[in-house]
Amino acid sequence: MNYDLIVIGGGAAGFFTAINVAENKPNLKIAILERGKEVLSKVRVSGGGRCNVTHAEFIPNELSKNYPRGEKELKGPFHTFMTGDTMEWFDRRGVALKIEEDGRIFPVSDSSETIIDCFLSETKRLGIEVLTNHSAKKIKIETQGWALETTQGNFTAKKLMIATGSNPKIWKLLNDLDHSTISPVPSLFTFNIKDPRIKDLPGVVTNASVKVKNTKLSSEGPLLITHWGMSGPAILKLSAWGAVELNALEYNFEIRVNWLQHYATQEILEELKGLKKENPKQHVYKYAQFELPKRLWQSLVVASGIKQDTRWADLNKVQLNTLSEQLTQGVFQVHGKSTFKEEFVTAGGVNLKEINFKTFESKKYQNLYFAGEVLNIDAITGGFNFQNAWTGAYIAAKAIASGD
Incomplete structure (x- = not known):
C-alpha cells in the first residue's frame, strides 16, 4: 500500500x-x-x-x-x-x-x-x-x-x-x-514509604517542601499521604526532575520533608516557645498548629516523644527541639516507587x-x-x-x- x-x-x-x-x-x-x-x-x-x-x-x-x-x-x-x-x-x-x-x-x-x-x-x-x-x-x-x-x-x-x-x-x-x-x-511516580508517622494518615494533604538528601533535588507544593507512602504534585515534580538520578539510586534514598514549607527550624522553635507561654494549660496534642491537618499534627507530636495528655507548660527543651525538627526537617526513607495512576x-x-x-x-x-x-x-x-x-x-x- x-x-x-x-x-x-x-x-x-x-x-x-x-x-x-x-x-x-x-x-x-x-x-x-x-x-x-x-x-x-x-x-x-x-x-x-x-x-x-x-x-x-x-x-x-x-x-x-x-x-x-x-x-x-x-x-x-x-x-x-x-x-x-x-x-x-x-x-x-x-x-x-x-x-x-x-x-x-x-x-x-x-x-x-x-x-x-x-x-x-x-x-x-x-x-x-x-x-x-x-x-x-x-x-x-x-x-x-x-x-x-x-x-x-x-x-x-x-x-x-x-x-x-x-x-x-x-x-x-x-x-x-x-x-x-x-x-x-x-518519570512521574510516587514514593513508597513505610513510616509510623504517616501510617494512619492516607488522604491527608498539605503544602510541603521536599528535598532528596545528598542531592540537589528539591520540590514544593501539595503533598498527599497515601496507603503506600507519599504522592501529590510535590512528589511527582520531584520524580520527574529526578527521574535519571533516582533511577541510578535504585529508588532507595532519604527525603527531608518540611511540613511548613518555607519556615526554618529555628523560626518554628521560637513559635513553639511562644505557644508554651500563651497556652500553658492547653494540651499540645489536642489542637493543631500552623494550619496543619489535625491528624498530621498529632502524629508529629507523638513522634516527638510528647504524650497526648502533655500540656504546653510541661514541654521541656528536648521536646520543643524535637517537635520543631519533626515539623521542618523530618527524614523519611524511600524504598521503591509506584506508577502514578x-x-x-x-x-x-x-x-x-x-x-x-x-x-x-x-x-x-x-x-x-x-x-x-x-x-x-x-x-x-x-x-x-x-x-x-x-x-x-x-x-x-x-x-x-x-x-x-
Missing part, C-alpha cells in the same frame, strides 16, 4: 499530526498505524478519564520550565504553537475547554471521550485511514521514500511520522537507522540533538518526523506532556504539508 504520509502511533501526537496535515493538504493519502487494538488509549485514561488537555501557562518561556528534559528545545516551538493555540484548535471543532483552579485544562464535559470523539470524527471527515493491530517490524529508507514492514503487511510512504510514545521496540528500529536514543527510565511517563527517547525543532524533522533523514514522547522530552504532571505532543505534531504537520 502506498501513501503520501504514514503516521506510526495512534496516540495524541499521531492523530494531531495526521489531522493537521490533511487539513492543510486534503489531497494527500494518509494512514495512521497503531500496534494495539484501540487508538488513543493514553488519552482515554489521562487525568483520571477526564483528559488533562493542557495547562494554563500562556508565556512560552515559562511553559518550557515544566519540562525536565526538553526545556531548551521547546522554547522556540512554543512561540509557534502553545496553550492558547491548543484551546482555539479544540474550540473550532466544537470541544469546549475549561481552566481549573490549579491551572489544568479539561473538556467541559469532564470526559476524555469528548477528545477521542473529536479526533475520530476529524479523521473520518478528512479521509484518514486508521489501521489497528499494525505493529511496525522494520523501517527502511528507499529511493522513493520509506518502506515499512508491519505484522499486517508492507507499506510505502513519501513521508513518515514516528509518534509511538515510549516504545523501546520502535527505538530499536530507529537505532538500526543510526538514530541514537536515550535509555528509558520512569495509569499515566505512566518515561524519560528517554530519541536524542534531541538529532532533531530540527523548527520542523520536528530528523537531522539524519529527510521526510522523517517525530512528535510526542518518542523524543527524549517529558514533563511534570498537569497537562504538559500533552502540550508537547500538540506542539510537535502541529509544527511537523505544517512542515509535512508545505513540502513536495
